[in-house]
Amino acid sequence: MSNEKKERKPCLTGRGVTKVFGFGDKKTVAVDHVDFDFHEGEFVSIVGESGSGKTTLSKMLLGLISVTEGQIDFQGKPRDISSGRKKKEYWKGIQAIFQDPFSSYNMFNRIDSVLLDCINMRGERNLPYEKKFEMMTEACSFVNLKFAELTNKYPFELSGGQMQRLMIARIFLLKPKILLADEPTSMIDACSRATILDMLLKLRDEINMTIIFITHDIGLAYYVSDTVYIMEHGKFVESGPADKVILHPQAPYTKRLITDVPKIYEEWDLSTV
Amino acid sequence: MGKVMLEVNNLKTKYVTRFHEDVYAVDGVSLKIEEGKSLGVAGESGCGKSTLALSLMGYYFAPLHYISGDIIVDGKTISGMKPDVVRKSVLGNEIAYIPQAAMNALNPTQKIIRFVEDVIHAHDPKATKKDIYDLARKRFEILGLPESVLQKHAVELSGGMKQRTVIAISTILSPKVLIADEPSSALDVTSQKMVIKMMRDLMDKGFIKSMIFITHELPLLYNVTDDIMVMYAGQIVERGTAKEMVFDPLHPYSKGLMGSIIVPEEGVRDHKLTAIPGTPPNLKHPPEGCRFADRCKYATPTCRGMLPDVKELGNGRAYRCLMSENKIREVYKSEQ
Numbered sequence: 167m168s169n170e171k172k173e174r175k176p177c178l179t180g181r182g183v184t185k186v187f188g189f190g191d192k193k194t195v196a197v198d199h200v201d202f203d204f205h206e207g208e209f210v211s212i213v214g215e216s217g218s219g220k221t222t223l224s225k226m227l228l229g230l231i232s233v234t235e236g237q238i239d240f241q242g243k244p245r246d247i248s249s250g251r252k253k254k255e256y257w258k259g260i261q262a263i264f265q266d267p268f269s270s271y272n273m274f275n276r277i278d279s280v281l282l283d284c285i286n287m288r289g290e291r292n293l294p295y296e297k298k299f300e301m302m303t304e305a306c307s308f309v310n311l312k313f314a315e316l317t318n319k320y321p322f323e324l325s326g327g328q329m330q331r332l333m334i335a336r337i338f339l340l341k342p343k344i345l346l347a348d349e350p351t352s353m354i355d356a357c358s359r360a361t362i363l364d365m366l367l368k369l370r371d372e373i374n375m376t377i378i379f380i381t382h383d384i385g386l387a388y389y390v391s392d393t394v395y396i397m398e399h400g401k402f403v404e405s406g407p408a409d410k411v412i413l414h415p416q417a418p419y420t421k422r423l424i425t426d427v428p429k430i431y432e433e434w435d436l437s438t439v
Numbered sequence: 440m441g442k443v444m445l446e447v448n449n450l451k452t453k454y455v456t457r458f459h460e461d462v463y464a465v466d467g468v469s470l471k472i473e474e475g476k477s478l479g480v481a482g483e484s485g486c487g488k489s490t491l492a493l494s495l496m497g498y499y500f501a502p503l504h505y506i507s508g509d510i511i512v513d514g515k516t517i518s519g520m521k522p523d524v525v526r527k528s529v530l531g532n533e534i535a536y537i538p539q540a541a542m543n544a545l546n547p548t549q550k551i552i553r554f555v556e557d558v559i560h561a562h563d564p565k566a567t568k569k570d571i572y573d574l575a576r577k578r579f580e581i582l583g584l585p586e587s588v589l590q591k592h593a594v595e596l597s598g599g600m601k602q603r604t605v606i607a608i609s610t611i612l613s614p615k616v617l618i619a620d621e622p623s624s625a626l627d628v629t630s631q632k633m634v635i636k637m638m639r640d641l642m643d644k645g646f647i648k649s650m651i652f653i654t655h656e657l658p659l660l661y662n663v664t665d666d667i668m669v670m671y672a673g674q675i676v677e678r679g680t681a682k683e684m685v686f687d688p689l690h691p692y693s694k695g696l697m698g699s700i701i702v703p704e705e706g707v708r709d710h711k712l713t714a715i716p717g718t719p720p721n722l723k724h725p726p727e728g729c730r731f732a733d734r735c736k737y738a739t740p741t742c743r744g745m746l747p748d749v750k751e752l753g754n755g756r757a758y759r760c761l762m763s764e765n766k767i768r769e770v771y772k773s774e775q
């Protein structure tokens with residue numbers, strides 16, 4: 167929505183990225199030669215139904231699974247994740263929040279140690295505790311949580327929305343270049359969803375973070391993103407600025423996705439199932 | 440005015456925790472649904488939507504306990520009945536219930552037709568297998584499910600198909616009230632639309648007489664139900680037709696909820712989403728005054744001191760706030 171006119175540097179680029187599972191008769195092409203350019207400070211949405219390959223693509227972007235074919239460039243240079251150490255270095259630049267906040271935490275660690283870990287990961291292990299405390303308080307207030315109330319709690323004592331917000335507090339502390347959000351709002355009710363989306367937008371505006379938002383809800387994608395990629399059967403069928411793609415869709419798949427979402431201002435046509 | 444299918448008067452139920460503490464999850468809910476009408480229940484997680492659904496069935500088992508109130512289904516009072524009687528004579532043919540992950544209820548070792556036989560035999564032990572098969576085949580055909588589904592196992596069906604199958608099975612006895620608790624939220628948009636279409640068909644073809652639809656997806660409620668009721672902390676805070684509730688909410692909480700609607704239509708990007716700050720009150724010790732007072736930006740000391748009554752505005756519209764209708768509208772207008 168904002169800072170659209172600025173010239174942006176490419177942050178993550180992919181050419182011919184492919185992932186094939188299995189071989190022979192059981193070969194499944196999950197992601198099929200996709201090209202993408204994600205720029206700095208851009209809010210990108212990848213929209214598709216279940217089984218369209220969104221999550222496989224996100225795992226490849228994170229380096230959790232290998233790329234069968236194709237090239238991914240990170241900040242203009244080919245990405246190198248050949249060893250564990252290099253992977254860790256790469257993850258300083260790209261972080262993720264996942265669908266299920268309940269399984270994202272180590273249930274034996276208190277919340278302050280979750281946040282302390284982030285500070286240590288940034289290489290600031292030797293800071294005095296007062297400074298660390300200040301940083302943690304700042305991160306919590308960024309997501310409208312009160313750090314003083316959380317210090318002695320365990321993650322399971324929080325509600326789903328609070329947990330997901332704490333995830334964002336972690337991201338705020340780590341300040342990666344790219345945040346990959348894989349359906350972060352699908353397990354949260356509509357009311358807290360607005361809060362989470364607002365925080366993601368705030369991350370983009372204040373830290374100039376690139377946000378890759380993966381969702382099946384085209385309404386959410388329209389609300390938050392600058393650029394939208396529509397994915398069907400492992401391919402991008404349509405991409406471009408959100409206004410153009412959602413309000414004037416070209417591909418039949420995009421049109422179908424849009425008609426399948428309940429509307430408020432127009433009649434929702436149920437006959438086209 | 441149609442025949443009243445479901446009437447609930449001042450229903451109160453509670454959960455008893457392991458530490459013998461009472462949690463008042465449904466606290467004085469009254470509602471009325473006429474024949475052929477549907478009612479949507481909205482609210483954030485933890486407001487008592489699902490507990491209301493469980494309570495309405497009249498089938499209580501620990502930790503849920505019944506305190507007081509009447510549930511009247513088509514002239515017959517079912518509150519206070521013994522659980523066994525409720526299970527035999529009410530569930531299935533008077534009230535049917537679909538939980539969120541209904542599709543997981545299918546036993547993977549059984550064919551779908553066995554579940555249909557199960558449901559019918561529970562109410563009519565003399566029904567023959569052939570009659571049941573014919574009934575199931577006809578019903579499945581009308582609802583747009585292929586006949587071959589009946590001979591399949593649950594694992595052979597996709598998620599959306601399983602959900603629709605379960606809905607078809609649970610309404611096979613043509614219940615008077617169908618309570619659907621988030622029947623589509625675990626599905627993707629296309630399957631969701633199919634489920635919604637099926638529920639509309641059930642209503643239109645008269646297989647169910649009335650419906651309660653529970654969800655937090657407001658655009659969905661707006662398209663599916665005639666009326667919407669908003670719950671907060673175990674109580675009803677506002678009730679009205681779907682159109683009134685989405686475009687002209689009165690209670691500050693409903694106003695906040697309606698501000699979180701996101702649809703892929705022009706103009707949505709321009710207005711900022713409004714999130715309601717704070718968290719709902721702890722229902723172990725509900726506040727004495729208005730339950731929303733702590734999160735409400737219009738709250739006054741009087742709000743915290745006394746619980747506002749439900750104000751009826753006629754035509755089924757009602758809200759629970761101390762401010763008068765005109766005052767609320769003035770305040771909202773001045774904010775724009």
